[in-house]
Each structure stands twice: as structure tokens, then as C-alpha cells.
Amino acid sequence: MEHELFRARYNDLVSEINKHNELYYKNNTPVISDQEYDKLYNELKELEEQFPELISPQSPLRKVGYETENELFTKVVHKNPMLSLGNTYNLSEVFNFLDRIIKSFDSSTEIEVVCEPKFDGISIELVYENGRFVRAVTRGDGVTGDDVTKNVKLIKSIPERSNLFGGNFAVRGEIFMTFSTFESLNATRNENGEKLFMNPRNAAGGTLHLKDTSEAAKRPLEIYVYDLLTEHEDVKSHDNMIELLYENEFPVFGKSNVLNVKARIEIENIIKSWDLRRANLEFPVDGLVFKVNNFEQRQVLGTNIKDPRWGFAFKFPSDELETELLDVELNVGRTGAVTPVAVLKPVLLDGTRVSRASLHNFDYIKEKDLRIHDIVKVKKAGEIIPQVTVLVQHTEFSVEIKAPENCPSCGYPLSKKMTSQKKNRKSDNEQKNREFEEEKALRCTNFNCSSRMENALIHFISRDMMNFDTMGEKLVHQLFEKGLVRKPSDFYKLTVDSLSELERMGKKSAKNIIDSIEKSKTSELWRIIHALGISGVGKANSKLLANHFGSFERLLSVNNENRESFRDELISIDGIGDTVAADIITLLSDDLFIEELKILAAFLKPQINTTVSGVLSGKSLCITGSLSKPRDYFEKLISENGGMVRNSVSAKLDFLVCGENAGSKKEKAEKAGVKILSENELTTMLTGN
Ligand code: IVH
Numbered sequence: 001m002e003h004e005l006f007r008a009r010y011n012d013l014v015s016e017i018n019k020h021n022e023l024y025y026k027n028n029t030p031v032i033s034d035q036e037y038d039k040l041y042n043e044l045k046e047l048e049e050q051f052p053e054l055i056s057p058q059s060p061l062r063k064v065g066y067e068t069e070n071e072l073f074t075k076v077v078h079k080n081p082m083l084s085l086g087n088t089y090n091l092s093e094v095f096n097f098l099d100r101i102i103k104s105f106d107s108s109t110e111i112e113v114v115c116e117p118k119f120d121g122i123s124i125e126l127v128y129e130n131g132r133f134v135r136a137v138t139r140g141d142g143v144t145g146d147d148v149t150k151n152v153k154l155i156k157s158i159p160e161r162s163n164l165f166g167g168n169f170a171v172r173g174e175i176f177m178t179f180s181t182f183e184s185l186n187a188t189r190n191e192n193g194e195k196l197f198m199n200p201r202n203a204a205g206g207t208l209h210l211k212d213t214s215e216a217a218k219r220p221l222e223i224y225v226y227d228l229l230t231e232h233e234d235v236k237s238h239d240n241m242i243e244l245l246y247e248n249e250f251p252v253f254g255k256s257n258v259l260n261v262k263a264r265i266e267i268e269n270i271i272k273s274w275d276l277r278r279a280n281l282e283f284p285v286d287g288l289v290f291k292v293n294n295f296e297q298r299q300v301l302g303t304n305i306k307d308p309r310w311g312f313a314f315k316f317p318s319d320e321l322e323t324e325l326l327d328v329e330l331n332v333g334r335t336g337a338v339t340p341v342a343v344l345k346p347v348l349l350d351g352t353r354v355s356r357a358s359l360h361n362f363d364y365i366k367e368k369d370l371r372i373h374d375i376v377k378v379k380k381a382g383e384i385i386p387q388v389t390v391l392v393q394h395t396e397f398s399v400e401i402k403a404p405e406n407c408p409s410c411g412y413p414l415s416k417k418m419t420s421q422k423k424n425r426k427s428d429n430e431q432k433n434r435e436f437e438e439e440k441a442l443r444c445t446n447f448n449c450s451s452r453m454e455n456a457l458i459h460f461i462s463r464d465m466m467n468f469d470t471m472g473e474k475l476v477h478q479l480f481e482k483g484l485v486r487k488p489s490d491f492y493k494l495t496v497d498s499l500s501e502l503e504r505m506g507k508k509s510a511k512n513i514i515d516s517i518e519k520s521k522t523s524e525l526w527r528i529i530h531a532l533g534i535s536g537v538g539k540a541n542s543k544l545l546a547n548h549f550g551s552f553e554r555l556l557s558v559n560n561e562n563r564e565s566f567r568d569e570l571i572s573i574d575g576i577g578d579t580v581a582a583d584i585i586t587l588l589s590d591d592l593f594i595e596e597l598k599i600l601a602a603f604l605k606p607q608i609n610t611t612v613s614g615v616l617s618g619k620s621l622c623i624t625g626s627l628s629k630p631r632d633y634f635e636k637l638i639s640e641n642g643g644m645v646r647n648s649v650s651a652k653l654d655f656l657v658c659g660e661n662a663g664s665k666k667e668k669a670e671k672a673g674v675k676i677l678s679e680n681e682l683t684t685m686l687t688g689n
Contacts, residue, residue, distance in 0.1 A: 005683070006047060009633050010054045013044040017060040030198065033380065034286070034315065035089065061306055073146035073209065076137045078125060079170065080229065083142065084306060085289060087313035091268060094290065097312040098261050101292060104301055104309075111261040112293040114238045115270055117253060118313050119224055120201050120284035121176030122208055124148075126158060126225070131167030133160055138208065142306070148208045151216040155223050157251040164248045165232055171250060173225035177204040178282045179353055185219050193474040199352040200284050222283065225250045237293045258293055275316055279348050287315035320379040322392050323347040325372055328359065328401050330408040332451035334459045335535040336443040338407065338414055340365060342376070342388050349380050357386040361440045362403040371398040407444035409451035414442040417535075447592065453487070454480045456533050460488045464539055465531035466520040470513045478502055488531070489599040491517055525552065525606040532597075534587055536580040544575050544644075545584075552601045558588040574620050574644065574652050615686055616643030620652065624666060625659030627679050634682070641686055649674060657682050 017040055024030045030037075041060070048055050055061075088094060101111060125145070127135040136152030137145040152158065152175065161167075177185075182200040189196055197203035203219070210216040228241050235241045239256035246252050259266055271288060278285040292298050292310040301309040327343040340359040347354055357378050359365055368391055370376060375392040406413055417439045444452060457476050461468040468491070479485040484498060494517065499510035526546035530539055537545065549555055558566045563585060570581035587593050621643050623634055634657065635645045646653060649668045656669040657677050669676055677685070 003051070004687070005629065005633070005637070006051055007054055008637070009629065010044070010047050010051070011056070012633075012636065013040055013047070014056055014058050014060065017041060017044060018058065021060055029202070035317070038087065038089070038315070073148060075140075075144050076135065076147045077144050078137065078139075078142070081142045082123065082125060082139045082145070082172065083303060083308055084123075084139075085311045085313045086304075086307045087287065087315050089315050089317045091271065091314070094267070094271075094312065094314050095264060097290070098264075098267075101301065101310070102261055105297070109297075111297060112237075112258050113261050113290050114256045114258055114293050115267070116226060116257070116289045116291075117274065117278070117285040118287035118289045118315070119174035119176050119226075119253075120199075120286040121174040121204050122201065123172065124152065124175050124208075124223070125170055125172050125229065126152070127170045128162050128164070129168055131161050131163055133158060133162070146209070150213050151208050151210060151221075152223075154213070154217050155221055157223060159249050162248055162250075164244070165230060169228065169230035171225045171245065172227040172229055173223050173251075175204055175208065175221050175223045176200060176283050177207065177219070177221055179284070179348070180282065181220055183353060193477065195472060195474070223251055224253045226252070226289075231295075236295055238291055238295075239293060256293070261292075271314060278316070284348075287313050289313050319349050320377050320389065321347045321349060322375055322377055324395075325370065325374050325376050325388065327372060328365075329356075330404060332407060332409045332444055332449065332455070334452055334455035334533050336407075336445065336449065336452050337441040338404065338444060339441070340401070342378075344376075344378060344388075347378060349378060349386055354378060354380075354386045357388045359388055362401075362442060363440045365401050365403075369394075371400055373397040373399060403442060407446065407449055407451075410444065410446050410449040412444050412446035412449060415445055416441070417443060447590070450480070457485060457488065457491075459533045460531045461491070465527055466491075466523055467527070468513070468516045468520060470509070470516040475502075475513075487596055489596055489603065492521070492600075492603040521604050522607055523604070525550070528552065528600075528604060528606050529555075532587075534580075535583050537584070541576060541580060544573055548573050552597070552604065552606060555588070556594065556597055556601065558585070563589065575646060614640065614642035616641040618642070619654040620644045620646050621655045621657055621677075622646045622649055622653055622665065622669075623657045623659075625662030627657075627659035634679075637686065655682075 017037075020030065020032060020037055020040070024037075044059070045061060048059065048061060086097075088097075098113065101113075105111060123139040125135075125137045125139075126133060127137070129135075133153070134149070135147060136149045137147055139145050155175070162169075177200040179200060182197065182203050185203055186196045197206060204221055207216050207219045207221055225245055226242070228235065228245065235244060239258050242252050242256045246255075257270070259270075267290075274285070274288055290312050292301065298308070298310040303309060324345040325342050326345055329341045329343055331339045331341050333339060340362060342357045342359050344355050344357055359370070368388075370388065370391055371394060373395050375395065376388050377390045377392055378386050379389050380386045404414060418437065446452070454477065457480060458473050460466055461471050461476065463469075476485070479490075479494075479502075482502070484494065485491055494514065496507060496510045496514055499505055499513055500507055524546070526539075526542040529537065529545050530542035545555075566588075567581050567585050570576050570584060571578060616638060619642075621638050623631055623645070627634060638645050649656060649665050649672065651672045651674070653669065653672070653674045655675050655677050656665060657679065658666050659679060666676065
């Protein structure tokens with residue numbers, strides 16, 4: 001049985017990593033940090049090592065990079081697979097890697113390693129034939145890449161001709177974009193309302209794949225070459241090879257830094273000094289690469305399927321850096337929440353130049369005593385949106401940040417909502433006597449505030465909602481400004497003709513957009529509920545509501561007479577609390593909202609939810625303590641068997657799954673008479689073994 005659990009986790013990891021590879025390599029739009037990605041990747045690697053019989057042909061460990069489906073570019077098969085390197089964020093793992101190398105030779109062997117910056121760009125193979133630079137191919141899936149020669153030819157530092165080895169050879173390097181090019185490119189895209197690139201690496205990838213070379217020429221790229229892909233008996237080591245490339249006018253970063261494999265203090269110091277140095281470089285460096293210098297020794301060490309045993313990368317861990325808080329901007333979200341955003345003196349954080357960060361809310365600003373012109377610390381912490389974490393010091397210019405009283409968009413007064421205070425609720429019987437407290441967010445109370453409306457439309461079309469995959473924020477903005485779409489139901493009134501009136505909108509794109517809107521009409525009910533943007537109703541609650549009500553019409557049946565009983569019904573849904581129920585009732589009491597729902601209902605034919613049936617159908621479970629595998633693994637297992645996962649213990653809960661060191665939840669469950677299951681009992685229940 002246990003094996004089955006590993007298989008399930010293995011399959012999840014394969015599909016999740018493949019999805020992230022696609023977002024990263026194909027779309028240049030990663031949604032998780034490198035650190036999070038590496039965590040998933042390393043877990044998969046461990047599973048494959050432990051259970052080789054699980055290995056699937058779909059495994060991202062069998063492929064290097066991502067199999068691009070970029071039809072605009074001719075596919076080219078690399079002469080030899082373009083490998084990648086294993087990596088770590090820990091110094092001790094670098095030392096383990098070096099120890100493994102030492103152990104592979106007898107103790108008298110002198111072993112040198114070279115240390116180079118890891119350029120954060122796009123890996124490329126440059127091919128020379130008969131003395132001419134003929135082809136540039138991206139890594140692609142490691143075996144086959146895209147021919148991006150036209151755009152690479154724009155890089156001036158690449159020699160057009162070379163007589164090295166009689167003019168027939170190939171080299172490998174990294175193409176990157178400098179920070180200044182990246183910033184001006186994003187500034188232009190911002191002015192044009194185009195989607196911004198997340199970091200210079202994505203911008204470099206996007207540029208290499210531009211069909212229009214004159215467009216690519218406006219975004220200068222650069223390259224450092226670090227490998228010769230053609231073997232030659234005269235070239236015996238990495239430092240030799242770099243020297244040869246330099247003499248042949250290839251753009252190399254500099255002379256190789258050669259170290260003894262045992263020089264640990266020196267290696268540690270190099271890592272520390274590069275971490276400081278990279279902040280002042282004009283191009284992104286995300287780590288250091290260590291490689292065995294001698295090619296014969298490399299041969300002895302050999303390679304794994306995807307990475308060589310003679311090379312390893314150390315990646316710089318997440319930064320937390322100091323900078324000046326220059327200003328505070330206000331952002332009005334779809335639920336009316338007005339959030340303060342810090343405008344910062346730009347700093348380089350995890351390979352991206354950061355000039356904006358979240359300040360959460362005005363209570364946070366007060367709590368941390370933050371003022372404009374303060375020196376503050378900023379961190380990414382695995383998030384794509386950076387956060388201001390702490391005040392370092394006030395300066396003589398520091399000025400207080402005042403919470404606004406009116407909406408910066410429509411001028412309406414702002415207020416704080418009341419939410420029920422869950423921690424004081426002792427039992428279900430006391431629900432009606434609940435206490436309320438003020439929410440932290442300031443909200444605009446005007447349902448017709450244009451910032452709110454526009455953000456609500458953007459929410460409506462997003463991926464986990466109606467998923468209009470042909471439409472972006474810029475188009476929503478255009479439609480809103482033109483008055484073509486002011487509320488969600490207006491999307492369904494658009495036609496190819498009305499869309500074609502927009503600037504730069506061809507008939508074909510208009511048709512694609514109408515098709516994706518059409519497709520959304522049969523979305524699942526939970527997506528539609530999620531798309532409505534009711535505060536507190538995220539993906540999980542939308543699924544609960546959809547499962548419970550089963551149709552749009554049931555939601556529309558609320559009226560003055562049945563409001564109280566409807567509220568009770570909502571609260572009876574396990575997982576829906578008082579505050580969320582109150583928010584739903586408020587919205588369903590709003591005539592304009594109901595009118596909008598009715599119009600939407602006329603367009604939509606939602607798929608009826610099919611609840612997963614299984615051993616745990618209709619049962620609610622909560623997990624506590626440490627289990628043998630990550631929490632989300634068990635959560636998935638429970639849902640796949642028809643159960644519902646809860647975050648807290650109440651008398652309504654069916655089971656509490658307890659791992660080691662379970663704390664207050666266990667006590668609470670015992671008092672409430674909730675049945676407690678061990679991890680083994682849960683798996684036995686699911687498998688019958
Ligand atoms: S050596 C067998 N040296 O980092 C692979 N790679 O994590 C040899 N990279 O895929 C690669 N700077 O795209 C090497 N100085 C450098 C590098 C470098 C950046 C990239 C390269 C590789 C990835 C490995």
C-alpha cells in the first residue's frame with residue numbers, strides 16, 4: 001500500500017513539475033520561485049532513486065529543459081545532448097559534491113575545480129561550419145532545441161567567422177539581458193499596456209523567440225561562452241579551453257578561477273564574495289558553478305542521465321535586502337480593499353530588480369512603524385510579490401504614512417468591515433452570540449467604483465474562474481474604457497464585430513476571443529461562483545457552495561422572506577463560517593447584484609458537479625501533527641476518496657487524522673468526541689489493507 005502512496009505522490013510531482021517547466025521554458029511566465037521549483041524537483045529525484053520502478057517516461061528528470069512546441073522555430077537536434085547541472089542552495093551540499101569527487105580517485109590524485117559565475121540567462125549552442133557561424137540553437141529538451149540563429153546573429157560579440165579546429169566546431173554559452181535593457185524594455189511595455197517580463201532571463205527568452213528580427217534588435221542581448229562542445233586532444237582542461245576561446249575572440253567572462261578540491265575555506269569565501277559582488281553587476285548571476293578542471297578526470301566521473309557528475313551549481317538563496325521606501329501607492333482591488341504598495345529605491349532580489357513591494361494594510365504599516373523615506377528590509381520569501389518585512393531605521397526625511405479616508409479611485413469614503421471572531425467561539429451553540437472584530441483592510445464601499453469594477457472583471461476571466469485564455473488585463477482595460485464591458489455579463493454580449501472596433505484587433509483574434517468566451521459558458525458551477533468574487537469565497541469555498549447548491553437557480557432563490565433560513569443553511573455547510581455567510585447574504589440582498597446574476601444565468605449552462613464518491617464520501621477530516629509525508633499529499637488522498645478537508649476541529653468533524661506531536665487539535669477533538677485516526681488507520685480505511 002505504502003508503495004501506492006509513493007506512486008501517487010510521484011505522479012503528482014511529475015505532472016506538477018512538467019506544468020512548471022512549460023510555464024518557465026515555453027511561456028517565460030513562471031509562477032513559482034526557483035527555490036520552490038527546486039524543492040519539488042529534489043523530492044522527485046529522491047523518489048526515483050528510492051523506487052526506480054516508478055520512473056515514468058514523462059518524468060522531467062528524463063528530459064532537460066522543456067520540449068518546446070514553438071512552431072515558429074525550426075527544431076534542431078543537438079550533436080550531443082545539452083546537459084544541465086545538479087544544484088543546491090546549501091554550502092554543505094557543495095562540500096558533499098566535492099567529497100564525492102575526491103572519493104572517486106585514489107588519495108594521491110591532485111584534483112582541481114574551477115569556479116565560475118552562473119549566468120542567469122538562456123543556454124545556447126553556437127555551431128560553426130567551414131569557418132562560419134551558421135546556427136544558434138536553444139537547449140530545448142536537451143536533445144532538440146529551437147533554431148534562433150537570426151536573433152542570435154544580432155549579438156555583436158559573437159565572431160561571425162572562426163578558424164578554430166579548421167572552422168568546424170560548436171561552443172556553448174549563456175545569452176542574457178542586462179538589467180538596464182530589461183528595465184527600459186519593461187518601462188516601454190508598461191506604457192503600451194503590455195504584460196511585463198518577470199525578470200531578465202524571461203525577457204531574454206522572449207527576445208530570442210521573437211519572429212520579427214527588427215523587434216529583437218531593439219532589445220540588445222549579450223552572451224558569455226563557457227564551453228567547447230567539440231573535443232580536441234590539445235584541449236586538456238577547462239582553464240585551457242577558456243584561454244583558447246579567449247584567444248579566438250569568443251566572449252568569455254574571464255580567466256578561470258582554479259582551486260584545489262580540498263580548499264574549503266577558499267571555496268566558502270568565494271561564495272560569500274560573489275554574493276556581494278553580483279549585486280553590483282550589470283547582468284544577473286544566480287549562483288556559482290563548480291566543475292572539475294581536468295577533462296580526463298571528468299571522463300572518469302562520467303554523467304548521470306541528465307547532469308554530469310563532474311559539475312554542480314550553488315544557487316544563492318533568497319535575499320533580504322535594505323532599501324529606501326520612496327513612496328506609498330494605493331491599489332483598489334475587486335472587493336474594494338485598498339492596499340498600500342511600497343515604491344522602493346530599486347534593489348536586486350533573487351535575480352530581479354525590485355522597485356515595488358507589498359505593505360499588506362495600514363495596520364501593518366502602523367505596527368512596523370514604517371514611514372516614507374525610511375530604510376526598510378525587503379524579501380521575496382518564495383513569493384513572486386516581494387514584501388517589506390521590517391524597519392531598519394527612520395531618516396531625517398521620514399514622514400508619516402497616513403491611511404486614506406476616501407477611495408483614491410472614486411472618492412467614496414472607506415471603511416472597515418466587521419468579521420466574527422472565531423477564537424472566542426467555544427461551541428456550536430454559541431455561534432449566534434459570536435463576537436465581532438474590525439477587519440484590517442480598508443474598503444471602498446462603492447459597488448460602482450471603476451477600479452473595483454475593472455479588477456472584478458479581470459478576476460472574472462482569470463484561470464481559476466471563467467478562464468478566458470485569449471484575453472489579458474490590457475484588453476479588459478480597453479473594453480472597460482470603451483464602455484463595452486462594465487460588468488461580467490457584458491462579456492457575453494460581445495461579438496466579433498464589436499471587438500473588431502478596438503485598436504489593433506483583427507477579425508481572427510476577435511473570433512478567438514469570442515470562442516473562448518463561448519467555451520466558458522459550460523464551465524463547472526464552482527468556477528462561476530468563484531468568478532463572482534464574493535469576499536471570503538475562494539476556490540475551496542466555491543466548491544463547497546457548488547456541491548451544496550448544485551445549481552445557479554438555488555443561489556438566486558434568496559428573498560426577504562427566506563433570508564434567515566438561507567443564512568442558517570449556509571452556516572450548516574461544513575467549512576462555511578459566519579463571516580462568509582454574512583458576505584454572501586449581503587451580496588444576495590443587493591438588487592443590482594441579483595439582476596446581474598440573472599443576466600449571467602441566462603447565458604451560462606454550468607456543468608453539474610460530480611462529487612467524487614469513495615470511502616470518505618460526505619465525511620470531513622482534519623489533519624494534525626507530523627505525518628510521514630507532506631500534508632498536501634494526505635489532503636489530496638482524502639479528496640480523491642470523496643472526503644472533505646477542514647482546517648479546524650469542531651463537533652461536526654468526522655475524523656481527526658493525528659500524526660506525531662499532535663497538540664491542541666487532538667485535545668479539542670477528544671473533548672468534542674471526534675474520532676481520531678492514526679496515519680495507518682487512515683490508509684487501512686482507504687485500501688482495506
Ligand atoms: S556549465 C553540463 N557554466 O546553468 C552542463 N553552466 O544549472 C554544463 N549556466 O544549463 C553547464 N552559467 O545553462 C555552466 N558558467 C556556467 C554557467 C552555466 C550559467 C547555466 C547553463 C546550465 C545551467 C546549469
